Amino acid sequence: xxxxxxxxxxxxxxxHGFAENPGVxxxxxxxxxxxxxxxxxxxxxxxxxxxxxxVHAWGQVVSFPAPPALLDLARVQRSVNRLCAPALVIRSxxxxxxxxxxxxxxxxxxxxxxxLNRETPDPFLARxxxxxxxxxxxxxLRLASDAFVGEHDFSSFCRRPKGPTGEAASLVxxxxxxxxxxxxxxxxxxxDIRANAFCHNMVRSIVGTLVEVGRGRCSPGEMRTILRxxxxxxxxxxxxxxxxxxxxxxxxxxxxxx
Amino acid sequence: xxxxxxxxxxxxxxxHGFAENPGVxxxxxxxxxxxxxxxxxxxxxxxxxxxxxxVHAWGQVVSFPAPPALLDLARVQRSVNRLCAPALVIRSxxxxxxxxxxxxxxxxxxxxxxxLNRETPDPFLARxxxxxxxxxxxxxLRLASDAFVGEHDFSSFCRRPKGPTGEAASLVxxxxxxxxxxxxxxxxxxxDIRANAFCHNMVRSIVGTLVEVGRGRCSPGEMRTILRxxxxxxxxxxxxxxxxxxxxxxxxxxxxxx
Numbered sequence: 250x251x252x253x254x255x256x257x258x259x260x261x262x263x264x265h266g267f268a269e270n271p272g273v274x275x276x277x278x279x280x281x282x283x284x285x286x287x288x289x290x291x292x293x294x295x296x297x298x299x300x301x302x303x304v305h306a307w308g309q310v311v312s313f314p315a316p317p318a319l320l321d322l323a324r325v326q327r328s329v330n331r332l333c334a335p336a337l338v339i340r341s342x343x344x345x346x347x348x349x350x351x352x353x354x355x356x357x358x359x360x361x362x363x364x365l366n367r368e369t370p371d372p373f374l375a376r377x378x379x380x381x382x383x384x385x386x387x388x389x390l391r392l393a394s395d396a397f398v399g400e401h402d403f404s405s406f407c408r409r410p411k412g413p414t415g416e417a418a419s420l421v422x423x424x425x426x427x428x429x430x431x432x433x434x435x436x437x438x439x440x441d442i443r444a445n446a447f448c449h450n451m452v453r454s455i456v457g458t459l460v461e462v463g464r465g466r467c468s469p470g471e472m473r474t475i476l477r478x479x480x481x482x483x484x485x486x487x488x489x490x491x492x493x494x495x496x497x498x499x500x501x502x503x504x505x506x507x
Numbered sequence: 508x509x510x511x512x513x514x515x516x517x518x519x520x521x522x523h524g525f526a527e528n529p530g531v532x533x534x535x536x537x538x539x540x541x542x543x544x545x546x547x548x549x550x551x552x553x554x555x556x557x558x559x560x561x562v563h564a565w566g567q568v569v570s571f572p573a574p575p576a577l578l579d580l581a582r583v584q585r586s587v588n589r590l591c592a593p594a595l596v597i598r599s600x601x602x603x604x605x606x607x608x609x610x611x612x613x614x615x616x617x618x619x620x621x622x623l624n625r626e627t628p629d630p631f632l633a634r635x636x637x638x639x640x641x642x643x644x645x646x647x648l649r650l651a652s653d654a655f656v657g658e659h660d661f662s663s664f665c666r667r668p669k670g671p672t673g674e675a676a677s678l679v680x681x682x683x684x685x686x687x688x689x690x691x692x693x694x695x696x697x698x699d700i701r702a703n704a705f706c707h708n709m710v711r712s713i714v715g716t717l718v719e720v721g722r723g724r725c726s727p728g729e730m731r732t733i734l735r736x737x738x739x740x741x742x743x744x745x746x747x748x749x750x751x752x753x754x755x756x757x758x759x760x761x762x763x764x765x
Contacts, residue, residue, distance in 0.1 A: 258629065258630050258631070259630055260630040260631065260633075305630075305631075307631075326627075327626075330627065330628060334628040334630070334633075335628045335629070335630050335633030335638075336630055336633075337630065338627060338628050338629065338630055339627075340627055341627075368585075369584075369588065369596060369597075369598055369599075370588060370592040370593045370596050371516065371593070371596065372516050372517055372518040372563075372592070372593050372594055372595065372596055373516070373518065373563075373565075373635065375518075375592075375593030375594075377631065380593075
């Protein structure tokens, strides 16, 4: 059966996270309901990233094997957007090669975290940036971020889930990039992190810890010690969800061509 | 008595307009309440622009004669921001020369209107841009905008208020600039209009009419005819409030120095 691939943007404030969860409004639940209403056929969605409650997405990817009745993807996109926008928007819809799966075909995910670092708040950034009043030292943020690049056990930065048979799941992930950039002159700082995959709360714990470094409460050199300790209590606090955005998901070139 | 001058930003969605109005939450009412709570003294505010319900501000200016108890404006700014942010933020606070009045000293006001012109909506622009799906012709928008520059009677574009003694108030205003710019490659269009003053609904009626031109439903040449007709029914629809933002207010150089 062909596989439909959707590129999604959503406002995290409107949903209790990505994954379906009976009784609460989630991205996957809302999207599946809308697609099924348009297509008049049940669909089984897979998403590239299980974003938490309050976390935004600009480049979430979702896929589902599509019965022939769904063949007009342009119509699905228009109709779903009419039902779900502006909180949830299908930015594009296309056919993916056989066997494509938004989650398992993905090679990497890129998240962006935005910090507004100045005394005065901004009404127009309040929903998408964490307002940090204490001045952050950009050089320290950058130095500390370098420690995360490479393959590490992220037990210090993640809630450890149990595998289906009760065994502890691996929290080893490979971070490909991690860097901070100032955006404009007014104290907006953006943290970009790309990894093969992320575990639960990983970006928000890393950002929370880096901000402690930027404030001067912790040294950049301590990042490697915290990583190696594999101790959840060693890292800093979890940064708020509303500053985080799933920005982009990367797939092998063969899956990009269709 | 010295005069305090505040530069304000606010999210229009949080308020029933700028002007105080008993029983509803307005910008002036909220700000006055917060200042009086901090200063423990009544204040009388004047604002440069009476923005409507839903209209945002990035550069609203407010002034009030300040008793000595209010002399620490930095503290007023911090405390009011703690009470009112993120919906309402004092961006800066300073002392203005004697006789300064945010409304009557102003030489011009600049408003910005943002249109998202493409089929696909955007969850992150939904609160600050009008989503127009029909393709707009930028050249037509620009040509039509030129007609508004200069001194005109804007009766066709404004609700006519009655003066205090019942006589009709003048709707003659002088537009200093009016232009459209595309912002980035993804269909965001920004209309900037600067005038000595604006009458009620003026920017939104102009934008609504210009968008009719951009859609090809009306020719740029008709703008002058509509202006000259001084007939409210000749103009196009009123564009939605959430795309509009009071961007900047200009004062004579002498009032900028303190």
